[in-house]
Amino acid sequence: MRKLNGENVKLAIQKEGRLTDETLNLLRTAGLHFESYKQRLFSACRNFPLDILYVRDDDIPEYVAEGVVDLGIVGRNLVVETQQPVDELLALDYGHCTLTVAVPSDSDITDLSQLAGHKVATSYPVATRRFFAERKIEVEVITISGSVEITPALGIATAIADLVSTGSSLKLNDLVPLATVFESQSLLVANCKLGENERKAAIVERLLLRLRGALAAREYKYIMMNAPRAALPRIFAITPGLKSPTVLPTADPDWVAVHTVVREDVFWEVIEQLRLLGTQGILVSPIEKMFI
Numbered sequence: 081m082r083k084l085n086g087e088n089v090k091l092a093i094q095k096e097g098r099l100t101d102e103t104l105n106l107l108r109t110a111g112l113h114f115e116s117y118k119q120r121l122f123s124a125c126r127n128f129p130l131d132i133l134y135v136r137d138d139d140i141p142e143y144v145a146e147g148v149v150d151l152g153i154v155g156r157n158l159v160v161e162t163q164q165p166v167d168e169l170l171a172l173d174y175g176h177c178t179l180t181v182a183v184p185s186d187s188d189i190t191d192l193s194q195l196a197g198h199k200v201a202t203s204y205p206v207a208t209r210r211f212f213a214e215r216k217i218e219v220e221v222i223t224i225s226g227s228v229e230i231t232p233a234l235g236i237a238t239a240i241a242d243l244v245s246t247g248s249s250l251k252l253n254d255l256v257p258l259a260t261v262f263e264s265q266s267l268l269v270a271n272c273k274l275g276e277n278e279r280k281a282a283i284v285e286r287l288l289l290r291l292r293g294a295l296a297a298r299e300y301k302y303i304m305m306n307a308p309r310a311a312l313p314r315i316f317a318i319t320p321g322l323k324s325p326t327v328l329p330t331a332d333p334d335w336v337a338v339h340t341v342v343r344e345d346v347f348w349e350v351i352e353q354l355r356l357l358g359t360q361g362i363l364v365s366p367i368e369k370m371f372i
């Protein structure tokens with residue numbers, strides 16, 4: 081049987097579930113080469129001193145806190161719920177969801193305070209209890225491990241506190257949101273004592289550089305366009321780029337070529353404004369890696 085290399089940094093990720101594909105994609109985009117097949121327990125990276133362990137995601141905060149592994153990739157929801165002491169190194173911008181309190185759409189309850197004396201079903205009892213206690217609303221929290229959404233229909237609870245991303249599961253079960261307990265996304269977390277091991281800490285810094293490069297690249301698009309020279313000041317105002325856009329001459333002295341980057345979240349608004357400024361031949365490319 082292959083053994084883990086004690087010298088390598090160990091990273092635990094979800095073996096099978098919602099976060100697995102995006103986590104593997106991110107690690108690959110960060111330039112890590114490793115095999116990954118269904119029955120795997122761990123993979124050793126060929127080109128980086130990192131071993132990837134595939135585990136149940138509920139166990140990840142504890143494994144990281146106890147030092148069984150050095151790093152973990154896990155939803156913030158589990159870090160909050162398990163209350164394990166770990167260092168949050170990087171938010172990874174996927175697995176976005178909220179722990180949401182919801183009630184049946186035909187319920188008389190329209191305000192959280194009306195839940196006093198009622199039952200709330202959840203798989204996140206620690207966070208849910210704390211949420212209601214902070215608001216001094218006395219509820220009975222019932223812990224359910226799955227299919228929390230059907231508990232009001234079964235008469236088990238008046239409300240639920242469950243993870244919601246698109247909201248389609250709430251709709252399907254005729255539930256409406258009442259309040260947000262917390263927001264979550266996927267995080268890279270580390271054992272709190274990682275810094276004491278200089279060699280491992282240096283490897284983790286290298287990994288962070290790669291992950292930040294991969295994440296930043298997803299946030300931006302590279303765009304090239306031909307622009308009337310006279311429009312340059314207004315173009316710079318719309319697309320400041322990273323430092324400032326690159327401007328290249330063209331054969332026509334009244335026209336220049338502009339190269340810049342645009343954030344994904346404002347991309348379409350920027351393109352519309354650039355068109356209004358008379359730019360032509362706008363070319364857009366994805367960015368593979370980016371180091372700001």
Ligand code: AMP
Nearest residue numbers: 097098099155157175176177243244245
């Ligand atoms: P699962 O594979 O269903 O156990 O989900 C793993 C993780 O995906 C959760 O712990 C959350 O961090 C994240 N997640 C994102 N959206 C949702 C959602 N709508 N329901 C459950 N988990 C979600």
